[in-house]
Amino acid sequence: MTAGENPVDVARAAVLTGPFTTRQLLRLDDALRGADESTGLEFSVYVGELDQPVRGHAEKLHSQLADPDHSVLVAVSPSQRVLEIVTGQEARRRVPDRQAKLAALSMAAAFGGGDLTGGLISGLAQLATQAGKH
Secondary structure, eight states, rough: OOOOHHHHHHHHHHHHHHTOOOHHHHHHHHHHHHHHOOOOOOOOESOOOOOOOHHHHHHHHHHHHHSSGGGEEEETTTTEEEEEEEEEEHHHSSOHHHHHHHHHHHHHHHHHHHOHHHHHHHHHHHHHHHHOOO
């Protein structure tokens, strides 16, 4: 990612050339839109390599979102076998770290079974349910 690039646009570009079919992309888009609309928070997914330290890279991507305080970023690097969930200040009040970790465990189980799309969709649903209505 170069300076000035929007991490969401970079993530979308990575997804378009990445491991997802068109149908899977549509399902992910529906899950993201549903989570956004039901909670009033902004959910984003990044799939791709993460620089070391991976948590720091995920936090940097999160900080570049349009409204980081009200955002939840799920960053996944399948080749590195890494998953990070970053929540902004307001989002963290509604999705505490403990709940984010439970969603991460659920996603990791699906990923381990080879279901990247299903894991992301399930994890987004868990995070949105925890966040509740806006």
